[in-house]
Amino acid sequence: YHPSALKNCDNQILKILVDEIQAKAFHHHTNGRPEARKIVWFGPEYTYGGTKISANDNWHPLVTSLATWLRVEYQLPVFNSCLINFYKDGSINIPWHSDDEVELGPNPTIASISIGATRDFHMRPKGSTNIAWSQRLASGSLLVMSGATQSHLQHAVLKDPKVKELRVNLTFRLTHDARIPEELPVSDQANPCIQPVDNSITCDLDDEDSVRRRAELEAENLRRIRSRSNSSTGRKPSSQQPTTQISQQNNMQIAHEQQSTISKHNLQQQASMQMQPQQPPSDNSQQTLIHLTPPTTTQQQQQTETKTTCNSQPSQTSQNNQLNQPKTQSQTSQLSSNLTSQPNTASSNYQLRTNDNSKPKNSAPVIFEIEHEGKDPIKFEWFLKNNFPEIRIKSVKDLYHSSGYIVTREHPKDYNKLLTAPLKTNKINEFEITRRMAAKRPVKQGDDQVYCFIVKHVPIAVDAKELAKHLVESEQQIPIDGAVRIIYKATGEHFSADCPKDRKFECANCGGEHPQFSFKCQKIKEANEIATRKAHEKIRAQREEAKQKQNQNIFGSRSLGEAFGVPGPLSYADAMRPMRTGLIKPILGPIAYSNRAAAAAAAAAASAASDAPPAEAPANRTALTNPAAIQISANPPTLPAVASDSVAAPNLGVENANDTRKSIAIRAHRLATERERERVHSLRQQYDYDCYQQNLPEAFPRPQQFSYSAAASRSAVTSQLPPMYNACPAGPPAAVSAMASAAVDPATEPASHPAAVQAMASVEVVPVLAPAVAQATAPAAVASGAGSASTVNQTEPVTYGPKANILRLAMRALSSILEMGSGLLCDAQIAGELAVHVVIEVLGSLSELQGQGADGGAAAW
Numbered sequence: 001y002h003p004s005a006l007k008n009c010d011n012q013i014l015k016i017l018v019d020e021i022q023a024k025a026f027h028h029h030t031n032g033r034p035e036a037r038k039i040v041w042f043g044p045e046y047t048y049g050g051t052k053i054s055a056n057d058n059w060h061p062l063v064t065s066l067a068t069w070l071r072v073e074y075q076l077p078v079f080n081s082c083l084i085n086f087y088k089d090g091s092i093n094i095p096w097h098s099d100d101e102v103e104l105g106p107n108p109t110i111a112s113i114s115i116g117a118t119r120d121f122h123m124r125p126k127g128s129t130n131i132a133w134s135q136r137l138a139s140g141s142l143l144v145m146s147g148a149t150q151s152h153l154q155h156a157v158l159k160d161p162k163v164k165e166l167r168v169n170l171t172f173r174l175t176h177d178a179r180i181p182e183e184l185p186v187s188d189q190a191n192p193c194i195q196p197v198d199n200s201i202t203c204d205l206d207d208e209d210s211v212r213r214r215a216e217l218e219a220e221n222l223r224r225i226r227s228r229s230n231s232s233t234g235r236k237p238s239s240q241q242p243t244t245q246i247s248q249q250n251n252m253q254i255a256h257e258q259q260s261t262i263s264k265h266n267l268q269q270q271a272s273m274q275m276q277p278q279q280p281p282s283d284n285s286q287q288t289l290i291h292l293t294p295p296t297t298t299q300q301q302q303q304t305e306t307k308t309t310c311n312s313q314p315s316q317t318s319q320n321n322q323l324n325q326p327k328t329q330s331q332t333s334q335l336s337s338n339l340t341s342q343p344n345t346a347s348s349n350y351q352l353r354t355n356d357n358s359k360p361k362n363s364a365p366v367i368f369e370i371e372h373e374g375k376d377p378i379k380f381e382w383f384l385k386n387n388f389p390e391i392r393i394k395s396v397k398d399l400y401h402s403s404g405y406i407v408t409r410e411h412p413k414d415y416n417k418l419l420t421a422p423l424k425t426n427k428i429n430e431f432e433i434t435r436r437m438a439a440k441r442p443v444k445q446g447d448d449q450v451y452c453f454i455v456k457h458v459p460i461a462v463d464a465k466e467l468a469k470h471l472v473e474s475e476q477q478i479p480i481d482g483a484v485r486i487i488y489k490a491t492g493e494h495f496s497a498d499c500p501k502d503r504k505f506e507c508a509n510c511g512g513e514h515p516q517f518s519f520k521c522q523k524i525k526e527a528n529e530i531a532t533r534k535a536h537e538k539i540r541a542q543r544e545e546a547k548q549k550q551n552q553n554i555f556g557s558r559s560l561g562e563a564f565g566v567p568g569p570l571s572y573a574d575a576m577r578p579m580r581t582g583l584i585k586p587i588l589g590p591i592a593y594s595n596r597a598a599a600a601a602a603a604a605a606a607s608a609a610s611d612a613p614p615a616e617a618p619a620n621r622t623a624l625t626n627p628a629a630i631q632i633s634a635n636p637p638t639l640p641a642v643a644s645d646s647v648a649a650p651n652l653g654v655e656n657a658n659d660t661r662k663s664i665a666i667r668a669h670r671l672a673t674e675r676e677r678e679r680v681h682s683l684r685q686q687y688d689y690d691c692y693q694q695n696l697p698e699a700f701p702r703p704q705q706f707s708y709s710a711a712a713s714r715s716a717v718t719s720q721l722p723p724m725y726n727a728c729p730a731g732p733p734a735a736v737s738a739m740a741s742a743a744v745d746p747a748t749e750p751a752s753h754p755a756a757v758q759a760m761a762s763v764e765v766v767p768v769l770a771p772a773v774a775q776a777t778a779p780a781a782v783a784s785g786a787g788s789a790s791t792v793n794q795t796e797p798v799t800y801g802p803k804a805n806i807l808r809l810a811m812r813a814l815s816s817i818l819e820m821g822s823g824l825l826c827d828a829q830i831a832g833e834l835a836v837h838v839v840i841e842v843l844g845s846l847s848e849l850q851g852q853g854a855d856g857g858a859a860a861w
């Protein structure tokens with residue numbers, strides 16, 4: 001925080017802000033609503049508070065000069081954007097936020113200049129509500145946020161009713177400009193902030209190197225300041241300016257003058273004097289550090305002579321003329337001055353100058369890379385022959401340079417998978433690249449591989465003397481705007497003082513003669529594309545996964561809507577809601593409903609034909625305190641199947657039930673692993689057997705109640721039955737055995753054992769229905785059952801009474817639900833709800849029976 005960075009010129013600046021910029025301020029929308037605060041934006045398109053602000057390349061000279069001043073005075077990045085906030089008074093605030101928009105990249109440096117009323121600026125850690133740090137931001141102050149500030153902290157300027165005056169805040173940012181060169185501002189639309197003002201390349205990483213670099217820069221500044229103060233004693237600062245150091249500020253001033261009034265010019269001139277930062281080394285006549293200094297008479301004359309123009313009045317023609325003419329030594333020097341002193345002319349944004357003043361070079365827009373520079377034949381085809389126009393990588397105007405290495409081990413694999421393969425199959429549309437994505441990539445640091453972001457440096461800054469330290473002339477001469485321009489490249493990560501002259505480059509990634517992380521590097525291009533495609537693939541896979549998850553429900557690949565017979569999609573919530581009102585039928589209806597109805601019908605039939613008195617009910621049994629009965633009825637004994645195809649399927653109107661049970665069984669079986677199925681199977685067999693053996697006699701003490709069909713009793717399995725079972729006069733019913741085998745045996749596919757499945761279904765209903773009822777319901781089907789249908793038809797008196805049957809069926813349903821839950825066919829909550837539903841059904845059915853007077857006596861059981 002620099003409390004009085006702008007010295008005493010804050011009032012003049014405020015006046016310009018109010019007179020010339022405030023009128024353009026607008027209410028930005030966040031989350032669809034306009035904010036009370038008004039803003040003005042200069043720079044490329046930017047996402048602010050989640051909403052896009054369109055690009056504004058029409059920079060106001062004041063803002064430009066402030067950006068330049070920040071760059072020179074504080075070695076801050078060459079900002080390419082500025083957000084101006086107008087706080088009318090203390091009622092206007094900026095809420096808690098971090099400036100962590102993707103355009104800013106990781107760890108952005110943001111310079112915030114405050115003008116006007118003093119306001120409190122607060123910071124707090126993300127996720128906390130406690131203010132951790134506060135600072136009164138005085139008029140003319142500079143606050144720099146950098147490093148991890150935006151990733152760890154939030155900041156805000158809260159409402160302060162005491163404040164009655166206007167405050168203006170300017171935050172300078174360096175955003176990633178995604179525009180391709182053709183879209184970039186040219187000539188009068190140019191963004192003057194890209195104007196390089198010196199050649200020291202700074203980097204905002206908070207690593208040791210950057211700290212060291214920063215310290216060295218500061219030390220150098222100190223040295224300069226000291227040498228300046230030593231040599232400038234008794235002299236006006238302005239008179240120290242070397243003749244060739246025609247300041248950008250002068251141009252700004254002139255530009256400004258052309259746009260505003262003389263008095264403003266004077267104000268700014270005055271401001272410049274007060275804002276004067278360190279001087280450049282006096283021995284360096286070509287030094288192009290640009291300072292906010294007032295023009296001397298000589299300089300003013302020179303400006304007039306060279307017709308320095310402002311940003312809005314480009315002189316592309318004159319510049320081109322100059323460039324195309326042979327130059328004498330003095331002309332060269334003149335050109336050199338011109339280039340330096342015309343920051344706002346057509347090509348000034350990307351000016352280049354050689355380190356050799358005797359050989360003037362064309363100035364050229366640099367900073368962006370021309371993609372078709374690649375030497376690799378494939379690349380060459382992609383970009384030059386335009387065989388695959390879908391692939392388009394936007395050029396960027398920033399340079400990446402760092403000492404990163406691409407890990408080559410993974411590279412060929414990715415290369416084949418992501419680049420070559422899609423090309424071969426021409427399936428590249430889906431990979432269309434429209435913008436460069438920031439991607440973490442593994443780099444080598446010492447012996448270790450680490451993941452890090454590419455270090456994005458400021459654009460090339462050019463200075464005649466310093467050029468060789470940082471830049472090399474590209475061997476490529478690329479025609480731009482009809483003229484051959486010289487392109488310069490930045491070197492790898494370096495500090496200027498350490499940088500040897502005449503350095504030869506050898507890219508650590510490809511061995512080519514260019515800096516590492518140069519876009520010209522084939523490997524870098526590939527790595528960038530790979531990273532982008534990987535990101536695309538990841539996003540696609542995530543979407544796919546999410547979609548599948550959404551589709552997954554208790555019915556596997558069927559949607560819930562399909563399962564419930566409801567047109568269109570159906571959410572779980574909706575499926576569960578109507579469950580209570582009947583929509584659940586397709587799942588459980590055939591089990592619970594039809595049997596409830598059947599039980600009621602059976603009871604009705606029984607009471608109608610009450611010739612014989614109902615058998616005695618077990619003395620101490622009631623419906624709900626009869627767990628043994630429930631268990632056994634839910635888990636019928638698992639017995640070796642009798643010849644199942646000898647069991648016919650009586651048509652009792654339960655096709656839906658068959659379907660439901662079938663699909664549940666199939667899916668359960670498919671989802672479980674083989675081992676798990678075996679385990680469950682054997683456990684279940686054991687359980688069934690145990691239940692049968694232990695509980696049946698207790699639950700149903702009268703063996704004659706279990707008089708099964710004569711056919712079944714004569715089956716080959718009789719000898720394997722437990723003693724009690726043997727005691728049953730009729731033996732086990734074929735249907736029960738078949739059901740058990742079909743329902744439990746995981747290897748049994750209903751499709752391949754239709755008879756077993758049908759039997760399984762039929763057993764649900766057959767015992768419920770007394771023969772009379774069964775015949776009444778579906779006499780034709782039962783009677784006409786082929787072959788062994790007669791087996792069922794000959795069923796002895798009802799095995800279970802209505803109550804026991806209800807419970808038995810309920811337990812079958814519960815057991816299915818359990819199976820569904822454990823087989824991951826549905827989640828536990830749904831299984832639970834279904835179970836509750838079954839219990840409700842059971843209680844309902846029982847009370848219905850009760851209401852019909854069918855609750856007493858052995859017949860009910």
Ligand SMILES: O=C(O)CCC(=O)C(=O)O
Pocket residue numbers: 083085094099112114121137155157169171
């Ligand atoms: O007005 C200020 O001091 C803060 C402005 C700010 O945080 C922003 O524009 O993102």
Ligand SMILES: [Fe+2]
Pocket residue numbers: 097098099155
């Ligand atoms: Fe902010």
